[in-house]
Amino acid sequence: MKVFLLVPQLIDLKNLTKNDLTDFLAGIGKERFRAGQIMRWIYPRGVCDFAAMTDLSKELRNELVARAFVSDWTPEHVAVSSDGTRKYLFRLADGETIETVRIPMLEGRNTLCISTQVGCAMQCSFCLTGAFGLTRNLEVGEIVNQVCAALKDGPIHNIVFMGMGEPLHNLDNVVKAIEILGAVDGFAFGPRKITVSTSGLLPEMAEFGRRVKVNLAVSLNATTDTIRDVLMPVNRRYPLKELMAACRAYPLQPRQYITFEYILIRDVNDSLADAKRLVSLLHEVKAKVNLIPYNEHEGSTFRTPDPAQIEAFQLYLLSRDIVAVRRASKGQDISAACGQLKAKLEKTQS
Ligand code: SAH
Numbered sequence: 001m002k003v004f005l006l007v008p009q010l011i012d013l014k015n016l017t018k019n020d021l022t023d024f025l026a027g028i029g030k031e032r033f034r035a036g037q038i039m040r041w042i043y044p045r046g047v048c049d050f051a052a053m054t055d056l057s058k059e060l061r062n063e064l065v066a067r068a069f070v071s072d073w074t075p076e077h078v079a080v081s082s083d084g085t086r087k088y089l090f091r092l093a094d095g096e097t098i099e100t101v102r103i104p105m106l107e108g109r110n111t112l113c114i115s116t117q118v119g120c121a122m123q124c125s126f127c128l129t130g131a132f133g134l135t136r137n138l139e140v141g142e143i144v145n146q147v148c149a150a151l152k153d154g155p156i157h158n159i160v161f162m163g164m165g166e167p168l169h170n171l172d173n174v175v176k177a178i179e180i181l182g183a184v185d186g187f188a189f190g191p192r193k194i195t196v197s198t199s200g201l202l203p204e205m206a207e208f209g210r211r212v213k214v215n216l217a218v219s220l221n222a223t224t225d226t227i228r229d230v231l232m233p234v235n236r237r238y239p240l241k242e243l244m245a246a247c248r249a250y251p252l253q254p255r256q257y258i259t260f261e262y263i264l265i266r267d268v269n270d271s272l273a274d275a276k277r278l279v280s281l282l283h284e285v286k287a288k289v290n291l292i293p294y295n296e297h298e299g300s301t302f303r304t305p306d307p308a309q310i311e312a313f314q315l316y317l318l319s320r321d322i323v324a325v326r327r328a329s330k331g332q333d334i335s336a337a338c339g340q341l342k343a344k345l346e347k348t349q350s
């Protein structure tokens with residue numbers, strides 16, 4: 001005889017924004033203001049055990065134990081690069097894996113690059129994450145937990161949503177995660193400390209701009225529709241003209257810019273004619289450009305341009321008063337570079 005126990009589904013409180021947590025508490029007849037108190041235990045103090053939340057009544061703690069839990073992550077693997085970059089591999093409850101990268105910047109500051117999906121559906125031809133297709137969206141708690149776990153290794157000053165996945169394809173969970181990261185009772189990251197990067201999903205981009213005020217980065221990567229159609233299939237749905245119009249209309253604060261990421265690929269998008277077209281595309285857009293020399297990887301036919309070509313491209317933009325930064329590729333010896341997340345692992349497993 002089989003015995004079925006009716007176990008109530010426990011809620012992971014890391015999936016809840018402050019509003020959600022307030023509603024949850026109200027739903028079980030508890031005081032709404034306890035939400036802030038509980039969040040201050042979970043996030044700034046990193047306490048995941050209700051028993052240790054000593055300023056809550058015994059009765060409330062028991063009630064929480066019966067209905068909820070707080071997930072706490074430890075990476076399954078950490079790879080440390082010679083330049084100090086750390087790549088964390090996390091195994092999720094269903095056995096899937098994601099990666100998060102902690103990048104040391106100038107003056108002891110650290111940037112954390114986090115993932116939003118297992119894989120990605122956008123199929124950009126240069127990107128290894130794209131080659132695997134989309135497995136699933138990350139839950140709110142799975143996005144937030146990357147930050148919680150990395151914080152155990154020391155402070156984080158900036159968070160970039162540039163790991164695996166297309167953040168705006170998982171819009172609701174990304175917005176909620178940002179609310180938790182920015183909440184005064186959460187991690188209190190200011191809106192300018194968070195950057196979300198998109199391949200250019202336009203309806204979602206407009207909605208995102210209405211819902212949160214963080215920095216936006218757009219992966220541009222080409223200056224003609226012909227090339228961008230090939231590199232980024234999303235361009236067939238939302239071509240350059242529409243993309244740039246959406247960028248012009250994007251709500252920005254007075255000294256805020258949209259960052260355009262431009263991967264330089266040899267003989268594909270790295271000519272001076274491209275640099276000129278880029279300048280016209282950016283006309284009347286509050287833009288900064290990040291030039292990223294293509295990261296070569298096995299199985300890819302694309303190549304990195306010569307350093308002289310990269311410099312000429314950058315100098316042209318600078319001569320037209322466009323802020324163009326060459327983004328140093330960090331963590332190359334541990335495959336922590338953009339677009340290489342997860343790929344190596346999958347390869348060693350197959
Ligand atoms: N999906 C979002 C965010 C994650 S991708 C987006 O596309 O914007 C993060 C960045 O890595 C993107 O700008 C992408 O263009 C870049 N990237 C992907 N593969 C790369 C490679 N092989 N070399 C250099 N940059 C790469």
Ligand code: SF4
Nearest residue numbers: 120122124127130199
């Ligand atoms: Fe997805 Fe971004 Fe890679 Fe394109 S570049 S496949 S959108 S992760």
